[in-house]
Amino acid sequence: MDRKKHRIMMVSDxxxxxxxxxxxxxxxxxxxxxxxxxxxxxxxxxxxxxSGVRYMxxxxxxxxxxxxxxxxQNSFPTLFPSLPIIRTILIRERITIVHGHQAFSTLCHxxxxxxxTMGYRVVFTDHSLYGFSDAGSIHMxxxxxxxLADVSQAICVSHTxxxxxxxxxxxxxxxxxxxxxxxxxxxxxxAVVQPSxxxxxxxxxxxxxxxxxxxxxxxxxxxxCRLHPNVRFIVGGDGPKxxxxxxxxxxxxxxxxxxxxxxxxxxxxxxxxxxxxxxLNSSLTEAFCIAILEAASCGLLTVSTRVGGVPEVxxxxxxxxAEPDPGDMVLAIERxxxxxxxxxxxxxxxxMRELYNWHDVAKRTEIxxxxxxxxxxxxxxxxxxxxxxxxxxxxxxxxxxxxxxxxFWRLLELWQPAEDIEEIPDLTLPHISNKETLxxxx
Amino acid sequence: xxxxxxxxxxxxxxxxxKVAYGGMQPGFDDNHTDExxxxxxxxxxxxxxRDMLKxxxxxxxxxxxxxxxxxxxxxxxxxxxxxIDENRLLCIDVxxxxxxxxxxxxxxxxxxxxxxxxxxxxxxxxxxxxxxxxAPIYQTLTxxxxxxxxxxxxxxxxxxxxxxxDYSESTVNAPGALKNPALTSCISVNASVVASVxxxxxxxxxxxxxxxxxxxLQVFLFGPLVTCxxxxxxxxxxxxxxxxxxxxxLSFVYMLRxxxxxxxxxxxxxxxxVCPYWLIRIQEYKxxxxxxxxxxxxCFAIRD
Numbered sequence: 001m002d003r004k005k006h007r008i009m010m011v012s013d014x015x016x017x018x019x020x021x022x023x024x025x026x027x028x029x030x031x032x033x034x035x036x037x038x039x040x041x042x043x044x045x046x047x048x049x050x051s052g053v054r055y056m057x058x059x060x061x062x063x064x065x066x067x068x069x070x071x072x073q074n075s076f077p078t079l080f081p082s083l084p085i086i087r088t089i090l091i092r093e094r095i096t097i098v099h100g101h102q103a104f105s106t107l108c109h110x111x112x113x114x115x116x117t118m119g120y121r122v123v124f125t126d127h128s129l130y131g132f133s134d135a136g137s138i139h140m141x142x143x144x145x146x147x148l149a150d151v152s153q154a155i156c157v158s159h160t161x162x163x164x165x166x167x168x169x170x171x172x173x174x175x176x177x178x179x180x181x182x183x184x185x186x187x188x189x190x191a192v193v194q195p196s197x198x199x200x201x202x203x204x205x206x207x208x209x210x211x212x213x214x215x216x217x218x219x220x221x222x223x224x225c226r227l228h229p230n231v232r233f234i235v236g237g238d239g240p241k242x243x244x245x246x247x248x249x250x251x252x253x254x255x256x257x258x259x260x261x262x263x264x265x266x267x268x269x270x271x272x273x274x275x276x277x278x279x280l281n282s283s284l285t286e287a288f289c290i291a292i293l294e295a296a297s298c299g300l301l302t303v304s305t306r307v308g309g310v311p312e313v314x315x316x317x318x319x320x321x322a323e324p325d326p327g328d329m330v331l332a333i334e335r336x337x338x339x340x341x342x343x344x345x346x347x348x349x350x351x352m353r354e355l356y357n358w359h360d361v362a363k364r365t366e367i368x369x370x371x372x373x374x375x376x377x378x379x380x381x382x383x384x385x386x387x388x389x390x391x392x393x394x395x396x397x398x399x400x401x402x403x404x405x406x407x408f409w410r411l412l413e414l415w416q417p418a419e420d421i422e423e424i425p426d427l428t429l430p431h432i433s434n435k436e437t438l439x440x441x442x
Numbered sequence: 443x444x445x446x447x448x449x450x451x452x453x454x455x456x457x458x459x460k461v462a463y464g465g466m467q468p469g470f471d472d473n474h475t476d477e478x479x480x481x482x483x484x485x486x487x488x489x490x491x492r493d494m495l496k497x498x499x500x501x502x503x504x505x506x507x508x509x510x511x512x513x514x515x516x517x518x519x520x521x522x523x524x525x526i527d528e529n530r531l532l533c534i535d536v537x538x539x540x541x542x543x544x545x546x547x548x549x550x551x552x553x554x555x556x557x558x559x560x561x562x563x564x565x566x567x568x569x570x571x572x573x574x575x576x577a578p579i580y581q582t583l584t585x586x587x588x589x590x591x592x593x594x595x596x597x598x599x600x601x602x603x604x605x606x607x608d609y610s611e612s613t614v615n616a617p618g619a620l621k622n623p624a625l626t627s628c629i630s631v632n633a634s635v636v637a638s639v640x641x642x643x644x645x646x647x648x649x650x651x652x653x654x655x656x657x658x659l660q661v662f663l664f665g666p667l668v669t670c671x672x673x674x675x676x677x678x679x680x681x682x683x684x685x686x687x688x689x690x691x692l693s694f695v696y697m698l699r700x701x702x703x704x705x706x707x708x709x710x711x712x713x714x715x716v717c718p719y720w721l722i723r724i725q726e727y728k729x730x731x732x733x734x735x736x737x738x739x740x741c742f743a744i745r746d
Contacts (some may be wrong), residue, residue: 129735129737131735131736131737132730132731133730157462158462159460159462160734160735161735163479163480163482163483163733163734163735164733164735166480167480167483167731167733173473173475173479174473174475175473176473177471177472177473178462178472178473179472180462180463211737213738215740215744216740219742284737284738284740285735285736285737285738287735288462305738307734307737307738308734308735309462312460312461312462312463313462313463314463315461315463324738324740325741326742354464355463355464355465356463357465360465360466364465364466364472367472368472
């Protein structure tokens with residue numbers, strides 16, 4: 001059965017040349033969708049002087065729209081002026097589905113709003129967990145309610161994230177699919193020669209910020225070093241809490257037992273990981289932790305805090321969970337050290353190859369796209385009435401915003417008709433155009 | 443036997459598990475919503491159920507402070523109209539000081555006469571001497587500014603002081619126990635002191651200025667300490683004190699101006715009756731959600 005081929009536009013503020021969970025997710029998902037025969041285009045804001053159209057591996061076309069990032073890598077929220085450029089890209093590339101990523105990205109929300117006005121099907125993926133009670137979260141949830149009031153389907157990266165998204169946005173749970181991230185197991189292979197067990201090395205790689213539990217590290221590392229004289233720590237990553245870790249090192253004279261590497265570029269993460277036996281993750285909140293997958297793929301035993309979606313990520317024999325409390329974490333590390341002789345990194349790596357696979361993620365996402373295209377195309381009045389449920393005042397405000405957007409779109413249709421916009425022919429690379437080669441590699 | 447098993451297997455599918463690994467779970471779609479969906483959610487776990495009577499009794503401390511400020515403004519008005527002369531004002535000051543000390547002595551459990559003499563008495567005398575020496579500066583401070591600006595500024599400063607005042611019990615603690623006063627309570631204390639300085643600068647003689655400054659600063663700086671001690675000692679005493687204060691204030695204001703009396707009375711009724719009722723009504727809409735998605739709270743203090 002030949003599935004219909006989609007033409008997908010991925011839109012988010014977060015993409016290469018930045019490295020992170022969302023960026024990697026978009027890149028790998030796009031590559032796997034390209035291999036399945038779909039066409040994928042990525043739209044993001046300009047990074048430095050990297051602006052304009054670029055082509056990446058596999059023919060992935062990236063539009064770096066010339067807007068400067070405003071705060072925390074987000075572009076400036078301009079409600080309506082982004083409509084012309086999004087419309088032009090959608091018509092030129094003959095897009096059928098728009099896929100937005102990350103609730104924190106203003107570009108994503110704007111693009112999804114304009115796509116819905118123009119009648120395209122829209123899918124949204126949420127990558128983070130948010131609270132409900134502080135001022136920032138309340139505003140963010142209101143914006144999310146606006147965007148998701150009229151979305152075709154939604155994807156979350158873990159079941160806890162699905163519960164969180166459903167509560168924040170009021171979506172019916174049947175509309176939300178749970179498709180986790182995956183890891184590139186070809187890149188994260190265990191070391192050929194295992195480091196010896198005479199000295200146990202615990203690796204920590206994370207941004208050293210409050211949210212990632214750097215304060216827990218400051219309490220845990222001295223206790224573990226005191227209780228186990230043969231344990232060494234390697235801490236990679238940088239951030240505002242690095243000063244506290246350096247102070248802890250000085251105070252307990254652990255300079256030879258705790259090595260601080262500073263920021264580790266993505267290409268060198270594997271070499272840092274394979275020098276260790278245990279991976280420690282102390283984050284206070286995590287929707288889905290890709291760092292744990294990378295560590296497990298390299299054959300490390302993981303010790304992590306039991307927060308958010310982390311309990312769902314790995315089976316119980318590959319991860320040891322602890323409460324976000326220093327005493328409990330020290331006990332968990334002790335249990336990990338005692339479990340270490342039974343762990344075979346190559347066996348763990350092979351298991352990870354079975355458990356997580358980007359091609360599987362792409363196939364499941366394809367099912368979501370098919371489902372999105374089957375959604376009935378409602379007319380304007382039915383769609384607008386959905387916005388009125390967002391709140392007493394907010395609903396009416398969103399209603400007005402969408403009406404203005406619709407009128408602006410109609411004006412653009414008159415001023416710059418769709419027939420005048422040139423459609424781009426597809427760039428076919430040799431390995432995609434040859435169907436036999438595709439079936440051979442599968 | 444195997445044939446029976448083979449015919450049974452399409453109906454028995456493995457149970458759905460809340461895990462993310464292993465790809466799509468066989469027999470279930472990715473958007474399958476299990477019965478265990480949202481079972482970790484806890485609603486309104488930390489919400490305090492409030493009782494109308496208790497809220498009304500607690501709001502008595504707010505109206506008590508409002509009456510204290512009203513009395514201060516009254517004394518200012520009488521002094522500016524020269525109804526109270528400076529000697530009378532000095533008598534009021536001394537009687538306030540002495541009664542304040544007596545209240546502290548009786549209501550503080552751990553206080554002894556020696557601590558009283560050494561700590562409080564010495565500090566107060568330094569304070570009074572300092573005020574007396576600096577009085578000439580205040581006297582000529584606003585001579586070139588018109589009276590209207592001064593009254594407008596004073597009123598706005600007093601309003602800021604009332605809004606930002608720390609009405610909970612931790613305003614002024616025992617000496618040495620001042621832990622991290624909030625920014626707003628510092629601003630409110632400063633606003634009240636500046637308002638007193640403005641009023642004092644309008645008075646004719648040095649003794650006037652000294653007396654009114656001493657009175658205002660006594661009330662604004664030490665008043666919260668005294669009321670806090672009374673409240674800690676006995677709630678009944680606090681209630682009697684507040685109600686008698688309200689009655690006294692209302693009668694004095696009535697003697698001054700009828701309109702102000704009506705305003706003050708309506709303000710006290712609003713604070714004591716309308717606001718508690720409103721709070722209890724809107725508490726029903728409180729919807730606090732907690733669950734496994736919350737950011738973990740650190741159980742230890744971060745020592746920098």
